[in-house]
Amino acid sequence: MDSLKNKKILFCVCGGAAAYQAPELVASLNAEGAEVTALATPDVSDWVSLRLLERLVVKLVADPAELADNSNGFSSWVLLLSNDLSEPARTWLIAALQHMAEGMAEDDRPAVVCLGSEVAAEQVALSNLSSRIKQTGGVVTLLVGDNQLPRFDPIAVIAAIVRGGTKPALAGKRVLVTAGPTFEDIDPVRFIGNRSSGKMGFAVAVAAWQAGAEVILITGPVSLSAPHGMATTWVRSASDMLLAVEAVIGDQDVYISSAAVADYRPAQVAEAKIKKGEEQFNLQLVANPDLLKQVAGRQSPPFCVGFAAETERVEEYARGKLVSKNLQMIAANQVGAEVGGFESDQNRLHLFWPGGDRRLPWSSKTEQARQLIETIAERFEVWNCQDNVKHEG
Known part of the structure; x- marks a missing residue:
């Protein structure tokens, strides 16, 4: 700090x-x-x-x-x-x-x-x-x-x-950040969720605003107050988040997907609370849309940054997502009981982009976010120049 x-x-x-x-x-x-x-x-x-x-x-x-x-x-x-x-x-x-x-x-x-x-x-x-x-x-x-x-x-x-x-590194740029978990309802009482606190995503949004960007924050259910200086939209499910992102993504220069979006949702949501019955309960799940992949696959996508929270083989999985989702950058970290990540105030990100990487030292999520935005600003300029040359050619 x-x-x-x-x-x-x-x-x-x-x-x-x-x-x-x-x-x-x-x-x-x-x-x-x-x-x-x-x-x-x-x-x-x-x-x-x-x-x-x-x-x-x-x-x-x-x-x-x-x-x-x-x-x-x-x-x-x-x-x-x-x-x-x-x-x-x-x-x-x-x-x-x-x-x-x-x-x-x-x-x-x-x-x-x-x-x-x-x-x-x-x-x-x-x-x-x-x-x-x-x-x-x-x-x-x-x-x-x-x-x-x-x-x-x-x-x-x-x-x-x-x-x-300070001289704003992202002055005049429009940045969309997603944060927090998504909750997928099973019935009016129960849901499928994850342990994301939203702290990293909120810190990234604030760091982008501090860097001079016009920021929109779309967040799942978290116990955090809306940051000063930006428009904040609160959503619950992956489908809600997809709709909120699609409504604004066309105007964005940078998209930072730090939300822990649920991969699956119940095939059906019960209208009333499901009562306890048999010893076993089978819940059918269907895949949620891959929000980040959809944005990165647009005809004229923004600079897309993904997050990869892994319990093992962090670099291998992160590099795989960088390629498979056609991202410009991915921020990877290991999660677990002893290494920070979810719910912790500390983190250690390893940033990957095509042809390079940067390992950030262990620090607060506020400092991690500041260094991440600093790197995004640098890589955005390189990517933007390459993209302009490509279109001119």
Whole structure:
């Protein structure tokens, strides 16, 4: 978890209902490797413990004038604001924003994440900070919370910083990601499923969004919240997922099939719960459509990336699927009780493509997803050039 490693971030917090979340957000930035300096209005202590905040940051600053000297070299700013700002706090905030703008170097490419609602946009607009940032290619992101008691997803904040402060490898690209398991109903109570948690697929979707892509996430039943910044469609069965994919696939540049789609489904679904009867119960299964193979077999397919979760002979099976399904890349990993994969927060992917491969070191699924997207961006450019030459020929 080091997506913000060695990044110096200024966290500006104003007194108001949103201030209560400052320690949680700062702790989340710290967990990603950031070095956080906090700038707090005088009335923040009415809402949150300054002693706690001070323990979490490199430095706690009270005077905006200290920002005039940009020797700290902040790469990003987070503004935690509320609609119930007092007039002194508003004046203080505008002064702080002006100092930020004056301290910017010509080559700065900061990301600014405004947490609040209309007040955040209003205060940033009153300074020349927003225009200065956009001139350098930086990004201003507004995350809106509930007006009564705002709460912001730390993952969304981190994603906005990463996306805004780096050159996006997939800028302008449209990426479709499938995630999670599919459930195939036997009756109204029982179903056939698998142990996929969706964590890897969600991490891939977030990493693609951070890389600048326009992302659509189609997911089976999982206990995860929809990621910030993308359209998310929830489905249940393989047939549901196929319909959802077919509805949008024609516009996609990249298709990443990380969902653990059930290979089989019951031939018939009972309308009522099946009662216990004989000692044996025979369930007839029929094959589900191979969703990934269908997409890869289209007349003008996107760049297709498959996943292969295997218990044995991982490389052999992965290379076989790469060829048999006509994929541009496949991400393989071993699953089992002692090697991560399903339900685990850790993973180790081995990426294969025609003529090459890359073995990723053991790390968090967030880091695995980041490196996977990085490799996809590289291979997409190669594939796209080859595809263009082919069509021109």
